[in-house]
Amino acid sequence: QSVLTQPPSASGTPGQRVTMSCSGSSSNIGTNTVDWYQQLPGTAPKLLIYIDNQRPSGVPDRFFGARSGTSASLAISGLQSEDEADYYCAAWDVSLNGWVFGGGTKLTVL
Amino acid sequence: EVQLVESGGGLVQPGGSLRLSCAASGFTLSTYSMNWVRQAPGKGLEWVSYIGSSSSPIYYADSVKGRFTISRDSAKNSLYLQMHSLRAEDTALYYCARGAELDCWGQGTLVTVSS
Numbered sequence: 001q002s003v004l005t006q007p008p009s010a011s012g013t014p015g016q017r018v019t020m021s022c023s024g025s026s027s028n029i030g031t032n033t034v035d036w037y038q039q040l041p042g043t044a045p046k047l048l049i050y051i052d053n054q055r056p057s058g059v060p061d062r063f064f065g066a067r068s069g070t071s072a073s074l075a076i077s078g079l080q081s082e083d084e085a086d087y088y089c090a091a092w093d094v095s096l097n098g099w100v101f102g103g104g105t106k107l108t109v110l
Numbered sequence: 111e112v113q114l115v116e117s118g119g120g121l122v123q124p125g126g127s128l129r130l131s132c133a134a135s136g137f138t139l140s141t142y143s144m145n146w147v148r149q150a151p152g153k154g155l156e157w158v159s160y161i162g163s164s165s166s167p168i169y170y171a172d173s174v175k176g177r178f179t180i181s182r183d184s185a186k187n188s189l190y191l192q193m194h195s196l197r198a199e200d201t202a203l204y205y206c207a208r209g210a211e212l213d214c215w216g217q218g219t220l221v222t223v224s225s
Contacts, residue, residue, distance in 0.1 A: 044216065044217055046215070047212060047213045050211040090212070097167075099212070101154060104155070
């Protein structure tokens with residue numbers, strides 16, 4: 001049971017926009033910023049979005065993060081086949097004194 | 111090139127011990143906080159432990175507290191995870207990840223706890 005709640009799956013067709021959610025509580029998302037990680041099949045996770053909506057160098061602006069209250073979201077516009085991956089949200093939890101992750105959303109590009 | 115390389119995983123019996131290492135290159139590990147994160151087969155990510163840039167503070171997930179110890183060696187530019195009293199549920203791919211944003215991950219080292 002993950003501390004942050006994500007839908008297990010999402011899907012879209014090439015070119016579409018998809019959004020995935022991440023729900024937490026006052027001790028994590030309600031207090032601290034959210035990061036998003038992309039894990040392509042068989043590879044290590046990669047930082048996709050940090051501090052709610054910042055993109056590391058090399059991440060295209062098709063990826064957009066947002067946070068409000070105790071929830072966050074990741075939107076992907078202009079969906080491409082290479083976006084098919086698992087996406088995890090994460091935040092520091094001040095009660096647990098540690099990182100908490102969502103269970104991950106598996107994105108399928110139809 | 112910034113890189114993290116984990117090693118030390120393997121097959122161990124329940125109750126056994128292992129020491130994982132994470133070697134950094136392309137940056138000075140001692141200037142960053144560091145984390146261990148694990149992923150059980152077919153499952154999601156689980157944070158294991160955190161160590162500050164000056165080896166303080168140190169935090170552990172409840173699931174490993176009292177059994178695992180995180181440490182770092184500036185001279186070797188390396189991070190470690192000493193694991194004792196291993197259980198079947200510790201079976202996972204263990205990643206080291208850099209900094210407050212987990213902005214760099216290694217490829218992972220597989221720990222299998224089984225008799």
